[in-house]
Amino acid sequence: MATYQGKSVKLNKPFRTPSGSKKFAVYVRDRKTGNVKKVRFGDKTMSIKSNIPARKRSFLARMGGVLKRVRGQKNLSPAFWSMYSWRNSIK
Numbered sequence: 001m002a003t004y005q006g007k008s009v010k011l012n013k014p015f016r017t018p019s020g021s022k023k024f025a026v027y028v029r030d031r032k033t034g035n036v037k038k039v040r041f042g043d044k045t046m047s048i049k050s051n052i053p054a055r056k057r058s059f060l061a062r063m064g065g066v067l068k069r070v071r072g073q074k075n076l077s078p079a080f081w082s083m084y085s086w087r088n089s090i091k
Contacts, residue, residue: 002029004019004036011036014081014090024085028075042085045084059086 009027017025023042030037036049042048049055063083070077084090 002027002036004038009036012075014085023075024081024090026081030076031073037076038075039078039081041081048086048090050089 001010003009004027011027011029014024014026015060017023017040020040021044022040023046025038025040027036028039029035029084050059060083063079063086066079067074067077067083071080
């Protein structure tokens with residue numbers, strides 16, 4: 001457990017956002033500063049079809065190139081958490 005803006009939160013566990021522009025969010029500790037950050041990812045209007053193997057393969061292949069270009073701590077990137085949610089079928 002960690003503290004983010006005065007409330008206790010679980011780290012590295014994606015959750016659905018109740019409102020806002022993104023579908024999911026996750027709290028992550030920045031190793032450089034030690035602060036907890038909220039990373040938002042996923043389009044609210046798009047559905048996740050990770051149960052279809054061809055779509056899953058295609059998405060992970062597309063996002064793999066994006067994740068390679070991320071410098072620094074990978075889990076501070078929305079691309080990392082998007083791929084994580086597709087691999088683990090988080091809905």
